[in-house]
Amino acid sequence: MSWTPRAVAAMLGISPTTLRTWDQRYGLGPTGRTAGGHRRYRDDEVDRLRRMVALTARGVAPAEAARQAVEPAPEHPRRVGDALTADAARAARRGFFTAADRLDEPRVRRLAADLIAGHGVVASWQSVLAPFLIELGDRVSRRGTGVEVEHLASAGLLHALRGVPYPDGDGTLAALLSCAPDEQHTLALDALGAALSEEDCRWRSLGARVPAAALCDALERLRPAVVVVWAHLADLADAVPIEDLCRRADTVVVAAGPGWDGLALPDAVRRPATLADAVRLIVDQVRV
Template sequence: MTYTPRAVAGMLGVAPTTLRTWDQRYGLGPSIRTDGGHRRYEDADVEVLRRMVVLTGQGVAASSAAVLARHEPQARPDLAFSPLSSEDAVSARRSFLAAAKRLDEPMMSELAEKLITDHGVVSAWEAVFVPVLVALGELVADTGQGVEIEHLASGSVLFALRSIPRASSPGVLSALLACAPDEQHWLPLEALGAALSEQGRMWRNLGARVPAEALYDAVTRLRPTVALIWAHQPELALRVPLEELGARPGTVLAVAGAGWHSLALPSFVHRPATLTEAIRIVLDHTGS
């Protein structure tokens, strides 16, 4: 598809004169000019301009932002994770659970960090961390005991996830992550963020219990490529202003968590079922 300058200006929330200035000063113009001399933007041109809008909105000087906007974010080339076999996953879960029941936080943190270093966030999360945390949650639900075990285990996983270096250079915010209003389970968002850090993507997590107004304001101000909202119960998911968020130009909207499974969603909302699918949505919309 191609777009007129007016259409692109509307998509990005800038004035048509701004697009003209960026074209003349920095060469951020359309790829196509018709026989009649009319400018037409392609999807790739719009993506560059969207990065320019975000960068200048973050305070980067226009001349520097124009240079950065031309470069798509690249995945880190030095990551080489070994596969996590079924036997290794079972052994890791047993070791982690044993350390958790001893309240051995240093051992849990060491195990979690090694799993991530050797096998990557996705494998560690799906094959070890989630099964362990589910098992500990079931223990609390069945016996009414073990809350301290569950909390220390979650904290150890969080510590390991946050040990992954995050992209620090100015650039487009690839993902804004947030919980639905009154949703308190935000560790899955940290796992997604850590996996995006492995790919060199910039992200921010607003954390638990984000009011609808605050979420809308954050999306408006930060203009992320993807905004993903987590909810584990339908009554919490229903408090998210999907239609209002979907009306924001330039941001892809996604939802995740069990709370969305039974709900009918607008056609513009993505619903990844796994961590891998959520990562792919972000990568697909940030040039990878």
């Protein structure tokens, strides 16, 4: 598959200007072009840029990060990660609050990257990152201030999650991830994608605010083993063409997020309660 520069910038959470700069300074641009001369990135070139983003998020100088990014990705065992103790999780959350309140996004990124490296995505998300985001959102609601802190923290976590290397090579597309048509919150899907990468499962994400027709078209073209649709409110979930998605007998439909709670869903739709449940469900579908 090939990607436009704009799509790549959106996937990686960087600006198109940064993408152009990395191309001009470090040769990290696309090698392919369409018949009309438009630049297109291959999947392996996007993975190279993912490594660049991950390295710079850890504080590596851009020139050195670019040098390392073009090297073959090192072999490493995939892992779900070790659970954190309650005390360790509380201490980690305090660290995130301190960094976020100082508007220190690089620190948030480094804390998240180190946590994921030590404990894996699932344990990090369920014990630290999700509770931190929920508590931060509740604090903003109570005080009526601090939206900038919440947005900065979310951006830092997004960079760290997107820094988890995508599986090498070809294979079955395990999951297509998508938000409901007007859903703008993507972090939970980014966490799921990163956790699937740790499990060596290939996935694609359509991101936020995916029109119903676009989701159905992508499902038909990609034919994943599982399609996951995220919604955090019921009115957002209502706009998802869930019946149409269920007509594909070879794809398992997963409704993720609190927006689906209490809604009548077809019997075939799966409802994982946690990130770990969602990862296990998808892995089981492609490893039977």
